[in-house]
Amino acid sequence: MSRTMIEGQWIDAQGQGWGGVAVEDGRITDLLPARDGNPHWLLPAPVDLAWHPGALEGQGADTLRAELTAAIRCGVADVAVEPDTRPVLDDPAAVALLPRGAGMARAHPIGALSEQLEGQALSRMASLKEAGVRCVGMALAPVRDSNVLRRALQYARSMDLTVMLHPQDASLTHGGVAHAGKVATRLGLKGIPVAAETAGLARDLALVADTGCRVHFCRISSARAVEMIAQAKADGLPITADAAIAHLFLTDHDLMGFNPNLHLRPPLRDQSDRDALRQGLADGTLDAIVSQHTPLGRGAKTAPFPMSTPGAATLDAWLPLCAKLVQEGILTQARLHALIAENPARILGLEPRGLKPGQQADCLLFDPRAEWLHEPEHCHSHAGNPAFHQWPMTGRVRQLWLAGQAVL
Amino acid sequence: MNDLQLNPDGSLRHFLSIEGLKPALLEQIIETAASLEQVAKRAVKKVPVLRGKTVMNLFFEPSTRTRTTFEIAAQRLSADVINLDVQTSSTTKGESLLDTLKTLEAMHADMFVIRHHESGAATFFARHAAPGVSVLNAGDGWHAHPTQAMLDMFTIWKHKPRFDRLKVAIVGDILHSRVARSQIHALNLLGAMEVRLIAPQTLLPEQPESLGVHVYHNMEEGLRDCDVVIMLRLQKERMQGAHLPGGDEYFRCYGLTEARLQHARPDCIVMHPGPMNRGVEIASSVADGPQSVILEQVSNGLAVRMAIMAMVLGGQHEVRP
Amino acid sequence: MNDPLPHIPALLEDMAGRIAALPRFQATAPLLVGIQTGGLWLAEALHQRLALQEPLGKLDISFYRDDFSRIGINPSVQPSHLPWAVDGRHLLLVDDILYTGRTIRAAMNELFDYGRPASITLAIAVDRGGRELPIQADILGCRLEVPAGQQVKLSGPEPLQLEWVTHE
Numbered sequence: 001m002s003r004t005m006i007e008g009q010w011i012d013a014q015g016q017g018w019g020g021v022a023v024e025d026g027r028i029t030d031l032l033p034a035r036d037g038n039p040h041w042l043l044p045a046p047v048d049l050a051w052h053p054g055a056l057e058g059q060g061a062d063t064l065r066a067e068l069t070a071a072i073r074c075g076v077a078d079v080a081v082e083p084d085t086r087p088v089l090d091d092p093a094a095v096a097l098l099p100r101g102a103g104m105a106r107a108h109p110i111g112a113l114s115e116q117l118e119g120q121a122l123s124r125m126a127s128l129k130e131a132g133v134r135c136v137g138m139a140l141a142p143v144r145d146s147n148v149l150r151r152a153l154q155y156a157r158s159m160d161l162t163v164m165l166h167p168q169d170a171s172l173t174h175g176g177v178a179h180a181g182k183v184a185t186r187l188g189l190k191g192i193p194v195a196a197e198t199a200g201l202a203r204d205l206a207l208v209a210d211t212g213c214r215v216h217f218c219r220i221s222s223a224r225a226v227e228m229i230a231q232a233k234a235d236g237l238p239i240t241a242d243a244a245i246a247h248l249f250l251t252d253h254d255l256m257g258f259n260p261n262l263h264l265r266p267p268l269r270d271q272s273d274r275d276a277l278r279q280g281l282a283d284g285t286l287d288a289i290v291s292q293h294t295p296l297g298r299g300a301k302t303a304p305f306p307m308s309t310p311g312a313a314t315l316d317a318w319l320p321l322c323a324k325l326v327q328e329g330i331l332t333q334a335r336l337h338a339l340i341a342e343n344p345a346r347i348l349g350l351e352p353r354g355l356k357p358g359q360q361a362d363c364l365l366f367d368p369r370a371e372w373l374h375e376p377e378h379c380h381s382h383a384g385n386p387a388f389h390q391w392p393m394t395g396r397v398r399q400l401w402l403a404g405q406a407v408l
Numbered sequence: 409m410n411d412l413q414l415n416p417d418g419s420l421r422h423f424l425s426i427e428g429l430k431p432a433l434l435e436q437i438i439e440t441a442a443s444l445e446q447v448a449k450r451a452v453k454k455v456p457v458l459r460g461k462t463v464m465n466l467f468f469e470p471s472t473r474t475r476t477t478f479e480i481a482a483q484r485l486s487a488d489v490i491n492l493d494v495q496t497s498s499t500t501k502g503e504s505l506l507d508t509l510k511t512l513e514a515m516h517a518d519m520f521v522i523r524h525h526e527s528g529a530a531t532f533f534a535r536h537a538a539p540g541v542s543v544l545n546a547g548d549g550w551h552a553h554p555t556q557a558m559l560d561m562f563t564i565w566k567h568k569p570r571f572d573r574l575k576v577a578i579v580g581d582i583l584h585s586r587v588a589r590s591q592i593h594a595l596n597l598l599g600a601m602e603v604r605l606i607a608p609q610t611l612l613p614e615q616p617e618s619l620g621v622h623v624y625h626n627m628e629e630g631l632r633d634c635d636v637v638i639m640l641r642l643q644k645e646r647m648q649g650a651h652l653p654g655g656d657e658y659f660r661c662y663g664l665t666e667a668r669l670q671h672a673r674p675d676c677i678v679m680h681p682g683p684m685n686r687g688v689e690i691a692s693s694v695a696d697g698p699q700s701v702i703l704e705q706v707s708n709g710l711a712v713r714m715a716i717m718a719m720v721l722g723g724q725h726e727v728r729p
Numbered sequence: 730m731n732d733p734l735p736h737i738p739a740l741l742e743d744m745a746g747r748i749a750a751l752p753r754f755q756a757t758a759p760l761l762v763g764i765q766t767g768g769l770w771l772a773e774a775l776h777q778r779l780a781l782q783e784p785l786g787k788l789d790i791s792f793y794r795d796d797f798s799r800i801g802i803n804p805s806v807q808p809s810h811l812p813w814a815v816d817g818r819h820l821l822l823v824d825d826i827l828y829t830g831r832t833i834r835a836a837m838n839e840l841f842d843y844g845r846p847a848s849i850t851l852a853i854a855v856d857r858g859g860r861e862l863p864i865q866a867d868i869l870g871c872r873l874e875v876p877a878g879q880q881v882k883l884s885g886p887e888p889l890q891l892e893w894v895t896h897e
Binding site for chain 1: 501502503505506524528529550551552586589614616
């Protein structure tokens, strides 16, 4: 029986500092006391709740393999794949297309809630569940018909599936490409008002209360929606919610100059929204930080801003920027562990994750001091649409262990 | 915002938007336009500044009127002009737009005059243009129409050279108007005392005050003491998109009539970037009346576009080896 | 040490006398055209001395310069203004300093875009040498030797005087 030590610092939720974990048979047996002199952080291996990889067949399959390999190098062991792939993840055959293999991050499918994500016919959720799906969602697509959504939530609950919804009122979102605010006004871009999110969220919350279905709200973008989530949680609704990394570091002001890589869905909103999202992550209103990694081919962004495909590549920036929230004093280390590993694992229905005795030794060693510039030659992802191009980054992954085995 | 349009020495590399330019540059455009005006009155209506240069008018959104003024302006500067109306559908990919640009660049264009229906299109083309090739924005989506704004400034300047004493009202569909956005920036840069927007909220963008304007929903109040009134064209389809009720309600609330014009200063000038919808946003008696300078705007467009083209192509020495 | 510079009023007095004596101007007085900026000052002074009836024309040759594509547009360009038709008339073109001749070429090009004058006579205050084109003054105030690294410049409009400018 081999016993190994993995050393790295962290401070737990009680304020207790630790210096590593002892591992036997792939499980954490003990926590090691903190000691001076090791600057590296130990974290539970991250789980990213939202990838939009695009095509799954032909060249797309190769691209996805490359990105999943890059994910391991970026320290990301598990990623959830949104169902808006080509083909849509609305049947087991499509789910089976997700690549698996050594050296790649594990891709966990989020099944489609409705056939072809059209928001009309229910998907075959039981079959999807047999194929390993634990969550079903709509990716960024709306369910326009409230009656369809109510039925979908009822059915998903019957199958014990979590539903992931991007809250939106489709008629208010329609045609919009940027936050309806000062910047859209200056640039002459069609706006998506905050009300598009809050009106959708209000309806969705009413249906959660009505059906009792477990719902995860994806990519919350506005301060007002954070308030509504907090209230709904206080009311005891079975909900969770996340925010995407771009929305924690960028605002609509960054659109000045029409950078098509920052054409995102939901749109980047203003400074007060960004601050409220950060606060919501710190105080427990929001449960996860996702990358919303959307690698796109060159052509997708080679267009005037409104014509460009929404989405940005964020794989390489995700962990360093999450860590930056700790370094800036916005999150504690314990909170970071919850937001990028423990909560996402629970939401996805994975084995519980965390730096605690008895749990599987899925951990990440992170050097919080390494400085680098976000440029293609320093990035693992090959995507041509990075949101944080030319940003100075602090922090690099040093090692990754899954079940006690070093995979990096 | 748009450092893309300036050379390191501050001269114009492209002309994409008014925002980001210095007041002195706008004044230089006005003064240069004033110098070029006399060219139209001579035996030979040309100056040789752009001899040997090739200007391509690349219009993705048809507009014979605007295209023609750019064409004449380039010809009066002795440039060779090629007009291209490019038929595109809303599904045309950005890559094929860029292919069009690159193909034409290979034919040794020095300047593209581009009109496109999407905001940011001119910036997109400028970002991808080869060194030594300039882009002049002839209107992109709802974003900017900087040459129109400058010809309007030139027209105002000829009547009222002290911008710091002016109250200017812009009336109508500001939400969808690239002209209004560029005018607002130009008026503020030139130091106008007050810029007002008069429109119902459905025709205003979000937080319009952030542009540096005062907003009025009532025409009479907004026009009070104004020195300049700029009327905007109202597209009839706005009534289908629930921006406005149907019938003549818009004209009853926001149409410029002789009676309403009484609320402005007696020497107030009336402008319209055209083409006008008589009886929709402006009464014929006002459009053709003594305070109207609408026809003058059209002829001023030529000198201003000549000035801007000469300044942009004159700035190319910065980037050419 | 540089040569002492000539006194402009004396030069003008002399030039005006010779202009008035030109056979070409005996039947009809010339139309005066000054080149922005120094040439225009001199033209104004000559216009007064010659007591001409018709107003003065002014040329800004910014749009006619042959080095436009190298140095770009002159940020302080002024409108050219010829308040009469040039066709069939005798013009007297006035500039302050004659150097390469390129300014005069540009000015003549511009004048011909207004029409076809009967003749153009060139009056220059100072010929500083260094011509690159076959252009010379019909009426010349004086010649000056200008050492390398030096320029001679007319300042004005009041008082009109020549001065040395040293370039780095």
